[in-house]
Amino acid sequence: MQQKVMGGARLLQSNPPDARPNVGRAPTRFSAVEGRRSGTAFFTRAASRQKRRVDSINVDATVLHRIDAVRNLDQLARGRPKGTFIGVPDDEVKKMLSDNFLSPDNVVLEQNSPIVNTGDKLILFDTGMGTAKNFGPTTGRSQKSMKEAGIKPEDIDAVVFSHAHIDHIGGVVDESGKVLFPNAQFYIAQSDLEFWTDESKAGGPMKDFIVHARKNLMPVRDRIVFFKDGQEFLPGVQAIAAPGHTVGHTIFMVTSNGKSFAYLGDLTHHPILLLEKPRMQFSYDTDPAQAAETRVKLLDMIAANKTPVLAYHYAWPGVGHIAKTAEGFHYYPER
Numbered sequence: 001m002q003q004k005v006m007g008g009a010r011l012l013q014s015n016p017p018d019a020r021p022n023v024g025r026a027p028t029r030f031s032a033v034e035g036r037r038s039g040t041a042f043f044t045r046a047a048s049r050q051k052r053r054v055d056s057i058n059v060d061a062t063v064l065h066r067i068d069a070v071r072n073l074d075q076l077a078r079g080r081p082k083g084t085f086i087g088v089p090d091d092e093v094k095k096m097l098s099d100n101f102l103s104p105d106n107v108v109l110e111q112n113s114p115i116v117n118t119g120d121k122l123i124l125f126d127t128g129m130g131t132a133k134n135f136g137p138t139t140g141r142s143q144k145s146m147k148e149a150g151i152k153p154e155d156i157d158a159v160v161f162s163h164a165h166i167d168h169i170g171g172v173v174d175e176s177g178k179v180l181f182p183n184a185q186f187y188i189a190q191s192d193l194e195f196w197t198d199e200s201k202a203g204g205p206m207k208d209f210i211v212h213a214r215k216n217l218m219p220v221r222d223r224i225v226f227f228k229d230g231q232e233f234l235p236g237v238q239a240i241a242a243p244g245h246t247v248g249h250t251i252f253m254v255t256s257n258g259k260s261f262a263y264l265g266d267l268t269h270h271p272i273l274l275l276e277k278p279r280m281q282f283s284y285d286t287d288p289a290q291a292a293e294t295r296v297k298l299l300d301m302i303a304a305n306k307t308p309v310l311a312y313h314y315a316w317p318g319v320g321h322i323a324k325t326a327e328g329f330h331y332y333p334e335r
Contacts, residue, residue: 081107085273086288087281093273100272109269111167112318113142114310116254118235121157124184125252125263126312127171127216142171143180156181158234161188162265162312163246164196164213165284172216179219186217187233189241189248190226193217195286196246242267242298244291245282251298253307261308261319267295269313271331275299278328299329308334 081093084107094104116123128142146153159181161169172186173179195201196213217224227233227250229241238253245266252263268274269282278295281288302309303324311318311331320333 081273084283085270085280086283087279087292088273088277093280096272096276102272107270107273109313110315110318112310112312112314112316114254114263115146115151115156116237118256121234122151122155123158123160123234123237124156124181125160126162126168126265127159129167129170153180154183156184159184159186160234160237160252161186161192162251162263163249164188164192164217165246165266166209166212168265168312169196169213169216173219177215177219184223186220186224187227188217188224189239189250192246192248192250193224193226195248240298242294244287244289244294245285247286249291249294261310262302264309264311266312267298268311271311271314271333275322275329275331276325276327300324303329 081097081104082090085093097104097107111126111128113124113126113128116125143153159172171180196210197217198210199214201207202210225233227239229239229250232238236255238255240251240253240262242249242251242265249265249267251265251267253260254263268278274280274282274295278299279292281292285291299322303322306321309318309320309322311320314320314331315333317334320331323330323332
């Protein structure tokens with residue numbers, strides 16, 4: 001076993017998980033399981049049953065109970081950045097991508113949905129696109145990924161939404177409208193639920209978003225609980241309002257035994273474009289100017305506190321740290 005130190009964490013190159021003792025719902029460690037053709041990234045106990053290579057990050061043996069991640073191949077193909085990432089000249093955007101060895105003509109956003117095991121609850125954050133193919137054919141793998149990780153939908157106790165966009169709430173029901181998480185309570189900001197399920201908006205440019213939100217959220221309306229800014233609404237899970245991307249967009253601080261990570265939702269969609277120049281705007285923001293202000297404010301806080309992050313749209317597993325630079329921020333993925 002190889003070991004190296006990363007800040008306060010130890011990174012262990014471990015043997016396959018079937019060679020380790022079986023671990024149930026107890027405070028243990030953070031693990032990332034690399035699966036072949038998997039789907040969304042998950043934080044669970046289940047990877048102890050997977051016969052695949054494991055990289056484990058152990059922060060004082062207490063980080064967030066047990067967290068495992070199945071490799072994400074769920075991708076939103078955005079194509080050329082022009083018209084999506086705005087407020088910076090197109091040539092400069094392309095150079096930012098090329099300088100970081102990324103295609104300047106094909107921006108791809110991945111999806112990483114954490115599942116946190118608190119010891120007595122499994123909490124899923126965001127559910128992906130589900131059956132919708134608005135952003136291409138390479139989405140909708142969350143249920144398959146959970147199965148590959150050994151997690152049954154009925155095991156999920158809570159589903160927490162960062163906001164009600166199509167790629168975050170889309171996995172609540174299947175194509176026939178059947179609810180996929182029969183035992184879960186659902187959590188969202190009230191303002192976001194009301195905005196994205198408002199039928200009066202369905203005749204405009206947001207039609208697909210409204211239709212998809214209603215399809216997924218209205219069948220569980222009687223199981224939805226609203227959280228408020230600053231509230232610890234589940235054990236160890238605190239809501240932090242991050243408006244702009246949507247009216248009720250929220251990020252979450254997840255804490256266990258004095259250690260935390262921030263689940264960023266859509267605070268920043270891209271590890272280069274919206275970090276190096278955090279006041280760049282994103283065309284899918286409800287209020288792009290407010291979203292940029294929110295992004296700078298919260299990234300300042302996260303960088304100052306050196307809080308680990310999990311970013312929904314970064315390359316798998318989307319786990320790392322954010323550091324402040326002269327003009328913006330830099331993302332350091334965990335290795």
